[in-house]
Amino acid sequence: MMMMGEMTQLGSLIGVVMFIWAIFRQLFPDELRRNARKYVDKVVSYVYPYVEITFHEYQVDSWFERSEAFVAIERYLSTNSSNRAKKLKAKVVKDCESVVLSMDENEEVTDEFNGIQVWWTSSKKIPQRQALFSYRGDEENRFYRLICRREHRDIITKAYVKHVLDEGKAIAIKERQRKLYTNNKSENWHGYKKTVWSHIIFEHPSTFDTLAMDPKKKKEILNDLITFSKSKDYYKKVGKSWKRGYLLYGPPGTGKSSMIAAIANFLEYDIYDLELTSVKDNTDLRKLLIDTSSKSIIVIEDIDCSLDLTGQRKEKKKEESSKGDKKDPIEKKVEEELEDKKKKGSEVTLSGLLNFIDGLWSACGSERLIIFTTNYVEKLDPALIRRGRMDKRIEMSYCCFETFKVLAKNYLDLDSHELFETISRMLAETKMTPADVAENLMPKSDEENAEVCLKNLIKSLEEAKEEARLKAIEDARIKAEEEEASKKKEENGKKEQEIDAKLPDEEEEKKDSKSGDEVEAKENV
């Protein structure tokens, strides 16, 4: 009963409100209200000596993407306003390691540019009607308002706003958590999320300080990276897109992946680790490229194993198959292709990959490194690694004494030791990867001091030397056997040729004698 009464009251209240609203609209039609507003604004603008610019958090045409300008201003004001604004908002970033402060709502701060003072206010607008469905957590539309005197309008709208956006973007890049992306399988792109890349926070500890390699080579790479990162205008001037290709090659465990992580940490770039075998075809490869951001490294590890992109391998396959059964070549090719497809599930071709690296689409986005790694540089198709595509080739090799010194410093905090001389001599004689050297230098228990670790390394080097000696003997034996076998084969081949060469004479003799008999027979007849 109670509820029924309330409902009737509410109904009559709504009726009254609707009635008043209808009368109000009749008295003040839209046109009139708009005109009145225009004149009021005009009068105000004559007497109001300021200009106001508003930057909304969300653009009208984008309901779930924050405006880049708003984010940049937020970052700029967070460093420039934190001393002056009294109410601040805190945001925790990088695993609770640091706190980013920004101006709270309804706060005002001042800033100065070329001796001109400006004011910033932060506010939010709460819409009167609540949306039924929203991508965002809340429906408040936050905005920053920049206020300056009317006579400074030009300089503020042009130079100052650009300065704020540039500075804010730079701060945001410094503060952002860098990401390590990997591509999702092409067939999973069409689900609810439709993302082509997945990511985690990139936190690899490798740096150029911990990377063991010849210091001269390291310096050269660092200089190359610094030059690249500062060459935006240069690339524009020479008409090249702002990207650079690196090829890292060398045996397993020589630090290729560590180098990539060190580069990413040095330049503060994101990494896109591209798994080519999960990419369906060249079109999907292009989609992945378009979806990468600037200031990033696109990595294709073990490019020689990723796909059948290596010219030599194909030749080898062809050779092998030509020795085999005598099938129709077209039939065989179709079979081969089907087999490849089954194995790899990918139709990315060499030309697709070349287009990915330096085709027209590769110019979208900028400031990007493309890095390939391989254990077998000689297997790669020359087209893939020619200069211009792979601008810099870096060989990561077995551990030399210079490399060892960096590892000894990092792992044992040693600059010199009496055992260094022995190690230097042994490293010159024996091939050992930095990964193996590092493993030996790592103390396995509290009792293992630096000297024990160095002795462990010497022992491993001796073992490796002995292993290499035995392997060399075994290799020589196999080689000798192979040579012997091929010699025998050659001799047999020669013999067969000689027999073949004799055969026609005998046959001819037979023929001759046959024809002689025939003549005799005819004569007799």
Ligand SMILES: Nc1ncnc2c1ncn2[C@@H]1O[C@H](COP(=O)(O)OP(=O)(O)OP(=O)(O)O)[C@@H](O)[C@H]1O
């Ligand atoms: N040059 C190096 N400097 C410092 N550490 C190294 C170096 N090379 C190897 N290591 C150590 O060995 C481990 C393996 O190295 P990494 O993964 O970088 O080798 P890789 O060349 O990428 O090998 P693969 O060809 O098998 O991918 C690293 O985690 C690192 O600890």
Ligand SMILES: [Mg+2]
């Ligand atoms: Mg690797």
